[in-house]
Amino acid sequence: MDVIVGGGIVGLSIAWRLARSGRPVTVVDPAPASGASHAAAGMLAPVSEVTYTETPLLRLGMASLRRWPSFAAELAEDAGWADRAAASDGATPVADAGGRGARAGASGGPGAGPPSGGPGVGPFGGLEIGEGPRRGLDLRADGTLDVAFGADDLAALDELAAYMDKLGLPVERLTGRECRRLEPMLAPSVRGGLLAPEDAWVDPRRVTAALLVALDRLQVPLVRARAAGLLRDADGKVVGVRLEPSREPSEIRAERVVLAAGAWSAELADVPVRPIKGQIMRLRSPQPLLSRCVRGTVHGSYVYLVPRGDGELVVGATQEELGFDTRVTAGGLYELLRDARELVPGVSELEVADVVAGLRPGTPDNLPIIGPSGTPGLTLATGHYRGGVLLAPLTAALVLADSGGSGGSGDSGDVGGLGDSGSSRRSGGSGDVGGLGGLGGLGGEEGELAALCSPGRFREIS
């Protein structure tokens, strides 16, 4: 049996994919789905988040983004949410055939047009999202608009556009007027923008809720306790976890422990992971103010706005190195409000629904740490920093591949399909088998991706 330590989006995704493949698995977490995954905005935006030094992260992000539609479709199906109406968009319910398209291999319902060019498909052959994941998980692929106010910002945007172009990334440089045509609520002071039309986003709270339902349906035990340490045998091999004192049972034996404890991972193993605090706010709007993600740099600090289907607008996020501090502070809230108002003045009228702080698991090189550690019996799946939601499908696939199993097309379906915008990208599951590349092993592109996040790159991990 595998024990997954950590019930955030990464740990739950791994548990779900393993359980789905037939492996016995147990999840240990004192409060599942309440940490960084609960705070996260859910941007799936490898393109607009690209920075000059982080092309490995871009590569991981692109590979995981491609997995999101089928991952989400299968999850919505497994959770029984494929037909679930969206919380608020008030649309008529989708037809059954469409809503259940994910697993049944049907066409994906309304909006599922031809492979490229139909509704929901971006000009660069972006993701196509089925009705199930869109309604159930609020998964959308309507792009990110990065805006600039001053001359310096504009110059930086031009440089970034040139760099992205060189990388072959799909972006469009827009004037201020073009930005406001796309997003009429933008501030009049916006002077230009960069559109990443294929960037996507999802509601991480819905995803973890769906994962918990799916795990429950698969009868995966969820032990609500804190893992206080690893059990080792005489040879040093990890053979399970010890639970915090006073718990019954006080330990769980396992063939493999998968450490997915996010910012808390360093408490259990020698991994270079530290907490990076983020404060984030949710506003409630009668109707959506924006139709895509909007981000920008205001007063030197970076802010983004993520619109949910139900009108909620997520405003994030601070970046603070303060240890295990999850207080929502006056200063953090002030910055979020100031910068959000600068981007979209109309947010002033919106109701404040929720403010939370989460701890991102940061690493020295901002890349996650995924794969077998130097210690037999211990696999790592941590250090996802700002990318836990984006990278969850890829992480689960890498851990599953390392287990020698495959739970379905979502695990590796698109691995060989870089740049392929054909039917394997559709919301259906069973139609994806054409792209199987490194199944059951770590060859091909999957092997390259695994190498990028290998624990072996850090000397202290043994």
Add this chain to the structure above:
Amino acid sequence: MDVIVGGGIVGLSIAWRLARSGRPVTVVDPAPASGASHAAAGMLAPVSEVTYTETPLLRLGMASLRRWPSFAAELAEDAGWADRAAASDGATPVADAGGRGARAGASGGPGAGPPSGGPGVGPFGGLEIGEGPRRGLDLRADGTLDVAFGADDLAALDELAAYMDKLGLPVERLTGRECRRLEPMLAPSVRGGLLAPEDAWVDPRRVTAALLVALDRLQVPLVRARAAGLLRDADGKVVGVRLEPSREPSEIRAERVVLAAGAWSAELADVPVRPIKGQIMRLRSPQPLLSRCVRGTVHGSYVYLVPRGDGELVVGATQEELGFDTRVTAGGLYELLRDARELVPGVSELEVADVVAGLRPGTPDNLPIIGPSGTPGLTLATGHYRGGVLLAPLTAALVLADSGGSGGSGDSGDVGGLGDSGSSRRSGGSGDVGGLGGLGGLGGEEGELAALCSPGRFREIS
């Protein structure tokens, strides 16, 4: 029997004083202590809140402020909180003799020095607060400091100081340096201030909680239902209230209905009361940042900071005319944070504990409406606008006096004692009998105060 419609600080105070005097009374409220009283900061600051046109309000405020110490001491005693340790100041518990001083007539415990000049007594002969109300209700009389940033603000402060001087109010004009000597956390940009050393404050949430306990101990029925209308007999006399449909019982008969429904009062009677929204924030601090209330005008909007004994810092409040809207908005929160940071930059580091919006019951002349209406059987106690907490003791005393009863010294003890800083001002109750003026009627100063808030001044009230 009297039915009190409204379980905010005003309605509960009336019910408590009536019940204490031996009158049968019932309170009707769907959610007691959850409205404006829950939102209020609890400033008891008639001096620093004075404006040029509102001397009647000043007079009411001063009269009610003088009642607060004995009102609070008796309440703490009735609720069994006289010995209660403060939530957080960590001090050793007070001696029993001191803590119970209120009703027993003892000296008021530690800090209760001679009538004037001792600890807790301001230079102008301010209020002396016993240990019971200080610890139990966080009642403090350490003054308000009104600060100014620019030259215009300073000029306005000088004018206000001159006006207050003319009224004989105790204020001191301070330089910026003197302000920072009193409150070291003030912004360096503060250029001057006006200290009202006798202004006080209390924690309204603790007051309503104590009132609910005291009423429970007096076995006063609390009907958790909405009053949907007034019952009238054939002559038009009010004879009770009708409860919202589907409630059992569906009506309550009463000799007198006291309407204390705050912003909702106009739903039941023809009173010129409208809701004025206020958003307010509570910050949490390991130790208090301020030792007195601080207020100021920032960017043209008025902000105040009220420190609680447990380190909480209340930041208030917006003033918005939006009808029955109690949403906490991004814009409201932004203004509070911006202005609080301007006054005391250190608030940035504090945790945001709570943000709420309440509805103040506004009237055309900003004065409350207290006393018998033109309709037999209906007494009004509403329209307290920003002064519900300050004016609760006076309001209860006026309604009780109109009932021909007196429940103890707190009801009228200081009515005749304007300017008297002698022993009748002490935290004890039984020692206050020297000041009884208009007991059982509405003569003397009490009659004059009652005239100021008489419903008769509005034509529409019949």
